[in-house]
Amino acid sequence: MTTFWTETVNRLTPYVPGEQRTGTDITKLNTNENPYPPAPSVLQAIRAVTGEQLRRYPDPESVELRTVLAEYHGLAIDEVFVGNGSDEILALAFLAYFTNGRMLQFPDISYNFYAVYCALYGIEARTVSLDEDYQLDLARFEANTGGIIFPNPNAPTACAIPADAIAQLLERHTRQILLVDEAYAGFGADSVVALTRQYPNLLVSHTFSKNRSLAGMRLGVAFGHPSLIEGLQRVKNSFNSYPVDVLAQAAGIASMSDDTYYRNTVAAIIRTREQAVADLRLRGFQVLPTSANFLFARVPDGQAGKLFKRLNEAGVLVRYWDKPRLDHWLRITIGTPDDMGRLMNCLDA
Amino acid sequence: MTTFWTETVNRLTPYVPGEQRTGTDITKLNTNENPYPPAPSVLQAIRAVTGEQLRRYPDPESVELRTVLAEYHGLAIDEVFVGNGSDEILALAFLAYFTNGRMLQFPDISYNFYAVYCALYGIEARTVSLDEDYQLDLARFEANTGGIIFPNPNAPTACAIPADAIAQLLERHTRQILLVDEAYAGFGADSVVALTRQYPNLLVSHTFSKNRSLAGMRLGVAFGHPSLIEGLQRVKNSFNSYPVDVLAQAAGIASMSDDTYYRNTVAAIIRTREQAVADLRLRGFQVLPTSANFLFARVPDGQAGKLFKRLNEAGVLVRYWDKPRLDHWLRITIGTPDDMGRLMNCLDA
Numbered sequence: 001m002t003t004f005w006t007e008t009v010n011r012l013t014p015y016v017p018g019e020q021r022t023g024t025d026i027t028k029l030n031t032n033e034n035p036y037p038p039a040p041s042v043l044q045a046i047r048a049v050t051g052e053q054l055r056r057y058p059d060p061e062s063v064e065l066r067t068v069l070a071e072y073h074g075l076a077i078d079e080v081f082v083g084n085g086s087d088e089i090l091a092l093a094f095l096a097y098f099t100n101g102r103m104l105q106f107p108d109i110s111y112n113f114y115a116v117y118c119a120l121y122g123i124e125a126r127t128v129s130l131d132e133d134y135q136l137d138l139a140r141f142e143a144n145t146g147g148i149i150f151p152n153p154n155a156p157t158a159c160a161i162p163a164d165a166i167a168q169l170l171e172r173h174t175r176q177i178l179l180v181d182e183a184y185a186g187f188g189a190d191s192v193v194a195l196t197r198q199y200p201n202l203l204v205s206h207t208f209s210k211n212r213s214l215a216g217m218r219l220g221v222a223f224g225h226p227s228l229i230e231g232l233q234r235v236k237n238s239f240n241s242y243p244v245d246v247l248a249q250a251a252g253i254a255s256m257s258d259d260t261y262y263r264n265t266v267a268a269i270i271r272t273r274e275q276a277v278a279d280l281r282l283r284g285f286q287v288l289p290t291s292a293n294f295l296f297a298r299v300p301d302g303q304a305g306k307l308f309k310r311l312n313e314a315g316v317l318v319r320y321w322d323k324p325r326l327d328h329w330l331r332i333t334i335g336t337p338d339d340m341g342r343l344m345n346c347l348d349a
Numbered sequence: 350m351t352t353f354w355t356e357t358v359n360r361l362t363p364y365v366p367g368e369q370r371t372g373t374d375i376t377k378l379n380t381n382e383n384p385y386p387p388a389p390s391v392l393q394a395i396r397a398v399t400g401e402q403l404r405r406y407p408d409p410e411s412v413e414l415r416t417v418l419a420e421y422h423g424l425a426i427d428e429v430f431v432g433n434g435s436d437e438i439l440a441l442a443f444l445a446y447f448t449n450g451r452m453l454q455f456p457d458i459s460y461n462f463y464a465v466y467c468a469l470y471g472i473e474a475r476t477v478s479l480d481e482d483y484q485l486d487l488a489r490f491e492a493n494t495g496g497i498i499f500p501n502p503n504a505p506t507a508c509a510i511p512a513d514a515i516a517q518l519l520e521r522h523t524r525q526i527l528l529v530d531e532a533y534a535g536f537g538a539d540s541v542v543a544l545t546r547q548y549p550n551l552l553v554s555h556t557f558s559k560n561r562s563l564a565g566m567r568l569g570v571a572f573g574h575p576s577l578i579e580g581l582q583r584v585k586n587s588f589n590s591y592p593v594d595v596l597a598q599a600a601g602i603a604s605m606s607d608d609t610y611y612r613n614t615v616a617a618i619i620r621t622r623e624q625a626v627a628d629l630r631l632r633g634f635q636v637l638p639t640s641a642n643f644l645f646a647r648v649p650d651g652q653a654g655k656l657f658k659r660l661n662e663a664g665v666l667v668r669y670w671d672k673p674r675l676d677h678w679l680r681i682t683i684g685t686p687d688d689m690g691r692l693m694n695c696l697d698a
Contacts, residue, residue: 004526004550005580006449014586017409028405037400046596047396051386054565054600056377057558060366084433088589095469100355120444120587177353201353209406216403216595231354237363238469240437246565247395247596251403 008120015116018319027342029333030317032155032184032294034213036268036336038251039261042214045254046247058246060237065249068256069221073193078226081233082252084243086183086207086220089232090149091117093203093222096235097177098123102146107136109325111155111181130157134288134296134325138165143173151181153189153292156319156331160189160291167192170199177228179203184292186211187266187273193223200225210293211266212255219248269293273334279344294333302328314346357469364465367668376691378682379666381504381533381643383562385617385685387600388610391563394603395596407595409586414598417605418570422542427575430582431601433592435532435556435569438581439498440466442552442571445584446526447472451495456485458674460504460530479506483637483645483674487514492522500530502538502641505668505680509538509640516541519548526577528552533641535560536615536622542572549574559642560615561604568597618642622683628693643682651677663695 002010018031037043066080073080083089094117098104106114108127118125128140134157141148148169153160170178182204185191196202203224209215222232236243244252255262277287277295284300299307308320308330319331332343351359367380386392415429422429432438443466447453455463457476467474477489483506490497497518502509519527531553534540545551552573558564571581585592593601604611626636626644633649648656657669657679668680681692 002576002580004446004577006446008448009445009580009583012583012587014583015590016586017406017590020406020408031406033405035404037404040400042403043400046398049395049565051389051392051562054391055383055386055562057366057369057380057382057564058567059369084592085589088592091588096358097353097355099357116587120584213400213404215406215591216398218407218591218594227351228353231351231358234358234361234363235469237365238361238465239440240434241364241366242564242567243433243437245567245594245597248594 012119013116015113019317021317023315025315027316027335027339029335029339029343030319031215032210032292032333033215034210034265034269034293035334035339036213036265038213038255039258041254041258042251045250049247049250053246058242058244058249060241062244062249065244065252068253072256073223075193075196075223076226078229079196079223081222081224081229081236082244083220083222083236085209085218086181086205087113088218088243089205089220089222090179090181092232092235092239093179093205094118094121094123096231097179097203097228098147100146102176104147104149105141106149107154109134109154109157111151114149135159136161138169141169141173143169144175147177147179148173149179149181151183152192153184153187153290155184155292156294156321156326157288157296158184158290158292158294159288163190163192163195167195170195170202174201177201177203179205181205183207184210184294187291187293188270189291196224200227203228208252208255212262213265214251214255217248217251219244219252269334272337272340275337276332276334276340279340283344283347294331296329296331298329304328304330311343311346316343316346361468362465364462368666370666372664374664376665376684376688378684378688378692379668380564381559381641381682382564383559383614383618383642384683384688385562385614387562387604388607390603390607391600394599398596398599402595407591407593407598409590411593411598414593414601417602421605422572424542424545424572425575427578428545428572430571430573430578430585431593432569432571432585434558434567435530435554436462437567437592438554438569438571439528439530441581441584441588442528442554443467443470443472445580446528446552446577447496449495451525453496453498454490455498456503458483458503458506460500463498484508485510487518490518490522492518493524496526496528497522498528498530500532501541502533502536502639504533504641505643505670505675506637506645507533507639507641507643508637512539512541512544516544519544519551523550526550526552528554530554532556533559533643536640536642537619538640545573549576552577557601557604561611562614563600563604566597566600568593568601618683621686621689624686625681625683625689628689632693632696643680645678645680647678653677653679660692660695665692665695
């Protein structure tokens with residue numbers, strides 16, 4: 001019964017995240033989670049939160065967390081915004097900046113949520129095709145006709161774009177927003193956070209879910225010119241005053257003070273990734289160059305759907321899309337060396 | 350510089366929550382926080398969450414938490430929705446149900462966020478005046494011309510409406526949504542959660558911030574017909590897949606299993622409230638009948654702004670609005686007996 005649904009609800013095709021199956025014999029390589037837990041200091045910070053803190057509202061402006069993030073990136077606090085995961089930040093940013101009656105451009109193969117936000121807010125989407133090698137050519141974006149968003153590295157391809165290419169785009173795209181979604185930039189891609197000082201139309205989003213191992217916590221960050229951040233604050237304070245709870249603020253602050261730990265876990269993931277790329281190529285897979293904590297691999301016989309299903313039955317979860325240009329490929333999260341060993345064993349079996 | 354702001358951002362007047370000042374000598378009676386901490390089991394549940402859980406995404410559908418909530422209220426899981434605080438739920442519900450091109454009715458003196466959501470989404474607001482005694486007369490709502498929302502008890506008046514009056518409204522208002530915001534219903538007002546079974550256009554929102562002492566956590570709930578809940582899910586899954594993190598899910602589940610603790614803290618607050626009402630009346634204040642964890646009191650000389658400022662300087666934070674019909678009044682949260690004693694001492698000084 002949908003008597004009371006509005007047109008807004010009717011027109012939606014919600015985003016479908018990867019399966020969150022649990023179980024002892026599951027190797028979960030389908031949602032790009034970090035195989036290593038967060039730093040011990042993060043757990044300590046969470047466990048130090050008291051009942052007295054929980055009974056009170058959190059700081060609605062997350063001042064301490066934003067200060068720590070600003071210092072880390074050499075910015076001022078008014079250039080930093082935090083939210084309930086980078087998905088919430090994207091949702092607020094679309095509402096704040098892309099509901100201007102113009103079309104929004106993004107790659108045709110990219111994070112699927114962008115098209116979902118467009119449907120939610122009635123934004124006209126214009127997609128830009130990846131080239132024959134699945135690379136994003138920034139020259140294909142039309143400058144200034146509307147906003148632009150892309151992930152760097154891209155998803156699900158894992159391919160990164162160098163900062164100077166993004167700066168070139170910003171030189172010609174000056175009158176509308178560019179949002180660079182750096183959810184996976186912590187695994188070796190260039191970050192353009194520093195460019196926000198030069199380009200007042202550049203917004204950059206980060207997440208604690210990937211290189212900082214806090215997917216369970218929901219914490220995201222955006223960086224940009226103070227006026228862009230103020231616009232996000234205005235929309236956030238018209239939507240939900242306190243999206244980041246006291247535990248997430250405490251965990252985020254602790255996380256940023258423990259960089260050595262994360263440098264080590266990221267280095268381990270990169271080592272495992274390089275080995276996995278080599279192992280898959282040895283088995284006849286085509287693997288795109290990856291700068292993320294996942295890889296995108298073409299199955300030797302092209303029957304990715306079949307392989308996806310067989311792996312799933314064997315307890316190895318990866319991601320597959322039954323869509324043109326993607327349906328011969330699997331997206332595989334980089335787990336521990338043991339996780340990847342199990343995947344290779346399954347492929348050999 | 351606001352070069353890149355859209356009309357959406359420009360037209361906003363964001364909600365302003367009460368001051369979150371901290372300090373050892375502050376008596377905080379300004380944001381309707383519970384003076385008692387959450388049950389020890391909640392802290393245990395939070396501290397039992399592991400790094401392994403934090404590195405993975407939470408269950409996007411919060412199945413276990415929703416099951417516990419459904420059982421508690423005698424409903425099915427598909428009649429229960431959870432979100433990042435009841436403010437997020439209201440924000441999603443407005444987007445899902447009130448962007449239908451019709452006007453939305455709510456009391457002229459009410460939770461200020463309703464008007465903010467209307468501005469955010471471009472919804473036409475029509476306010477219904479409270480009567481001369483600051484009571485909400487449901488007969489003043491026009492049925493079926495658009496959605497209706499009100500808090501029960503109302504804020505900042507603290508006055509409640511009995512369930513049978515709401516049922517009468519639902520008998521004539523059948524073709525549009527009624528959203529009853531029961532943020533404060535845990536302190537003695539009737540809840541209409543059970544009526545959602547009879548009226549498929551009734552949506553009811555709850556929060557863990559008030560009677561369950563978890564303002565720092567951000568956890569809200571909505572109850573309604575499965576089709577209304579499905580609409581909320583569709584919008585939520587088009588906005589942010591994982592708004593409720595693993596810690597909030599664990600805390601919520603623990604909270605619902607510890608009802609005796611909350612019955613006791615609520616009973617203590619009600620006792621303190623009745624004493625505070627008597628003490629204020631003794632001092633010449635007019636106090637509206639209260640069914641919430643706060644009260645609304647008219648200052649004897651009507652100079653509420655002056656008293657608000659003096660209390661603030663003395664470290665006693667209450668809430669004041671410099672607006673017609675409100676500017677002689679203060680909203681005062683019910684704290685511990687000691688908190689209220691300090692307030693009375695300040696008033697006597």
